[in-house]
Amino acid sequence: MLETLSNAASQALTLMNFFGAALGIFLGSLLGAIPGLNGTMAIALLIPITYTWSPLFAIAMLVGCWKGSVYGGSISAILLNAPGTPEAAATALDGYPLTKQGKAGKALKMALYASVIGAVFSDTLLMVASPPIAALALMFGPAELAMLILFALVVVAGTGAKSQIKGLISTALGILLATVGLDPMTTQQRFTFGSIDLDAGIGLLAMLIGLLVMSEVLIQMEEGWKDAHAEVMVKSDDPDASRVTWAELKGSLGTIFRSSILGSFCGALPGVGSITAAFMGYDQARRLSKHPERFGKGEIQGVAAPEAANNAVCGAGLIPLVTLGIPGALSAAVIMGAFMIHGLAPGPMLMVEHPETIYGLFMLLILSDFFMLVIPLPLMKLGQWVISVPRAYLFPVILALCVIGAFGTHQNLFDVKIMVFFGVLGYFLKKWELSPAALLIAFILGPMAEVYLRQALKISGGDPSIFVTKPLAALFLALAVGAIVWTTLRNRRDKKAAQGRVLSSEPTAQGQKVE
Numbered sequence: 283m284l285e286t287l288s289n290a291a292s293q294a295l296t297l298m299n300f301f302g303a304a305l306g307i308f309l310g311s312l313l314g315a316i317p318g319l320n321g322t323m324a325i326a327l328l329i330p331i332t333y334t335w336s337p338l339f340a341i342a343m344l345v346g347c348w349k350g351s352v353y354g355g356s357i358s359a360i361l362l363n364a365p366g367t368p369e370a371a372a373t374a375l376d377g378y379p380l381t382k383q384g385k386a387g388k389a390l391k392m393a394l395y396a397s398v399i400g401a402v403f404s405d406t407l408l409m410v411a412s413p414p415i416a417a418l419a420l421m422f423g424p425a426e427l428a429m430l431i432l433f434a435l436v437v438v439a440g441t442g443a444k445s446q447i448k449g450l451i452s453t454a455l456g457i458l459l460a461t462v463g464l465d466p467m468t469t470q471q472r473f474t475f476g477s478i479d480l481d482a483g484i485g486l487l488a489m490l491i492g493l494l495v496m497s498e499v500l501i502q503m504e505e506g507w508k509d510a511h512a513e514v515m516v517k518s519d520d521p522d523a524s525r526v527t528w529a530e531l532k533g534s535l536g537t538i539f540r541s542s543i544l545g546s547f548c549g550a551l552p553g554v555g556s557i558t559a560a561f562m563g564y565d566q567a568r569r570l571s572k573h574p575e576r577f578g579k580g581e582i583q584g585v586a587a588p589e590a591a592n593n594a595v596c597g598a599g600l601i602p603l604v605t606l607g608i609p610g611a612l613s614a615a616v617i618m619g620a621f622m623i624h625g626l627a628p629g630p631m632l633m634v635e636h637p638e639t640i641y642g643l644f645m646l647l648i649l650s651d652f653f654m655l656v657i658p659l660p661l662m663k664l665g666q667w668v669i670s671v672p673r674a675y676l677f678p679v680i681l682a683l684c685v686i687g688a689f690g691t692h693q694n695l696f697d698v699k700i701m702v703f704f705g706v707l708g709y710f711l712k713k714w715e716l717s718p719a720a721l722l723i724a725f726i727l728g729p730m731a732e733v734y735l736r737q738a739l740k741i742s743g744g745d746p747s748i749f750v751t752k753p754l755a756a757l758f759l760a761l762a763v764g765a766i767v768w769t770t771l772r773n774r775r776d777k778k779a780a781q782g783r784v785l786s787s788e789p790t791a792q793g794q795k796v797e
Contacts (some may be wrong), residue, residue, distance in 0.1 A: 286637050291662040294338055294642030295649070302339040302648030304657060306346025311658045313347075314354025314370075323498065324351055325616045326490040329362035329623070329685040337624040337639055342646045344620050348613045349401055349596045349651070352556060356393040356589055358718065360614040361386060371593040372564040376577060376584030382465040385635050391526045392582055393589040394658055396538050400590035403650040404597030405541040408604075409644040413633060420591065422630065423738035425748050429758035431731040434608045436762045439720055446769045455733070456724025459484055462643050466733055479696040486619050489725070494616075496684050497708025499677050530582055537567045537583045538590040545594025549611060550601050556592040556611065563591030603628050604640060607730060612719045615726055653758045733736055 293787030306328075313324045325344050332340035360377035372391035373393060380389040422430065435457075462473045463483030474480040541563035567587035568577045577584045599611040607629035609615035621628050624634055629724035635641050688701035708718050737754075742748035750756045 287641055290638040290641035291645055293638055294421060296645040299336075299342055299646055299713065300650070300653075301339050302343040303346040303646060304653045306343035306348075307350035307650065307653050307657050310347035310350025310352075311354035312350075314351030315357040322348075322613045324611060325620075326487070326494050327683050327687050327761075329487055329490070329616070329620050332620060333623065337621075337626060340624060341620055341643060342650060345600070345647060346650055346653075348617070349397075349593060349654065350658070352592050352596060353397040353589070353654065355395060356397075356585075356594065357658075359388045360393065360585070369560045369595075371557075372385035372560040372588035373585055375564065376579070376581045376650075379578070379580035380582070380585070385580070388526055388530075388582065392530070392534070392585050394654065395526060395531060396534070396541070396586040396589040397593040398595050398651055398654045399538050400542040400545055401596060401654065402545045402648065403539070404594040405644070405648045405651060406597075407546050408597040408601055409641075409648065411601055412604050412640075412644070415601065422754065423752070424734040424741065425752050425755040426758065428734035428738055429733060429749055429755040430606065431608065431727050431734065433758045433762040433765070434602075434727055435560035435724055435731070436765045439717075445715075446766075446773060448714075448716050449720050452711070452720035453724040454718075456721035457728040459721070460725045460728030461732070466729065467736060479694070484725075485688075485697050485700055486622075486726070487691070488697040488700040489704045490616055490619065490722070491684050491687050492704030492706075493708040493711075493722060495680065496701060496705030497712060498716065499680055499684075500705060500709040501712055503677060534583050534586040536589050537570075540566060540570075541587045541590035542594045546598040548591070549595035549598030556595040557661075558589035558650050559591040559595050563587040565690045604632055605630065607632075608727065609723060612722065614693070615719075615723045618726060628707075653763065656736060693725055733749070 286536055309328070310324055324347050326346060328347060332343070335343075352369060356373045356377065359370040359374035360381055367498055377393065379391045380386065434454055439446065439453045460483075462480055464481055466471065471481065536631065541559075544562050544566065545556070545559040548556070548562065559596040564577075564584060564587050567583050570575050571577065571581070571583060573581070595611060596613075599609070600617075602608045603614050603618055603621075607618075607627070608620050621632075626632060626639065684701060684705070685698055688697045689695065711718050738748055739746070748755070749759055
């Protein structure tokens with residue numbers, strides 16, 4: 283074990299790998315500060331240029347980009363009340379009021395410190411928890427793995443969808459698209475419509491870029507070419523207005539660590555994500571505060587809590603990816619594509635076949651967290667200029683990068699067509715309130731689910747009872763059914779509560795009319 287760690291450290295802790303992590307944090311922070319862009323889009327655009335790089339350099343850069351974008355979203359949230367990323371919406375609740383009080387510097391630095399602490403906590407948990415979970419996962423057979431993926435798909439079905447039905451539709455569509463190409467066991471063509479280009483299936487990177495990046499550009503273009511203009515910030519003569527005092531940091535440490543635990547828990551659960559973690563962190567900070575009335579009016583802990591929570595999702599989101607081959611978040615699903623490109627198949631065998639690479643990645647991620655203390659500092663001022671770039675200049679550049687990224691995958695125009703198709707599809711999915719995230723994760727997990735399902739049935743001679751006679755498989759199947767039942771009952775309860783509120787308000791409204 284010590285020899286493995288020593289070899290991992292010698293591979294990972296190099297200046298080139300540090301540069302990769304630092305570059306990722308810089309690009310992520312910069313892009314995350316622009317409303318409408320996010321870390322997932324940035325990762326999807328960067329993956330095509332990582333083919334010729336070493337796995338450690340490429341993956342460290344992509345994870346650094348993810349982490350940087352999560353913090354970068356807080357820059358525009360605090361300065362303009364316009365969250366650069368969805369998870370930064372909770373940060374704006376107290377960050378922008380602090381800006382209006384002339385304390386923008388204090389809010390930005392507290393967000394930075396909380397982000398770093400949350401990231402270090404989460405990455406440490408990743409390094410400690412992954413080996414035992416991977417060892418346990420080695421005990422899983424095809425039946426257990428098939429039911430585990432089924433449970434993950436049921437949970438993921440609620441990711442980004444307005445209802446469970448729409449989430450299940452998105453998931454089913456992703457599984458259907460995953461069957462395009464040659465059958466993995468019989469090599470028969472499936473849904474290729476005679477196209478040789480589809481024999482290998484739908485290109486993951488072209489699909490990612492179209493579904494996540496191009497579709498978002500189309501959505502925002504429809505909203506209009508509106509320029510973002512920075513508001514004039516209040517200036518304060520107080521020397522503490524632009525820095526976090528030791529008393530403020532010490533008083534927020536309890537909130538930061540609680541939010542880090544919450545964020546790590548949300549990251550380890552497939553489909554929960556950083557948005558939920560951020561609002562959960564903010565809510566627990568407000569409820570446990572001695573002065574809850576200050577929240578929403580410029581409370582510094584209201585900035586620290588969501589930032590610690592949403593950054594803690596990043597490291598923990600890799601735990602199910604590395605150990606079980608199941609991404610815990612959308613960005614982790616995109617990074618899963620980078621693992622596969624570099625010959626690292628996520629799953630229980632990953633830490634057995636490539637222990638030095640994985641442990642080296644863990645070390646690199648923990649050490650790179652400290653780059654976040656330095657790299658985003660100049661972006662706090664630069665961000666005010668970047669977020670004011672007109673969309674008329676920004677979107678053509680992004681679309682050009684989409685085409686370059688899709689074409690550069692295999693130097694094939696067919697991939698560009700795939701990218702355009704999924705860009706349009708993603709546009710309609712978002713308009714119809716279906717979930718591109720659920721579709722994408724189902725597309726990635728679908729082939730694995732099919733192989734494990736068919737292997738299990740082959741072992742049992744076609745008897746489906748294998749999924750209930752094996753204890754772990756039965757447990758995951760029960761969890762999947764329980765998740766569907768619980769979500770259905772919760773949705774019905776919420777619908778009845780909403781109807782009750784409407785009915786209770788009608789007499790008042792009618793009474794006002796009569797008067």
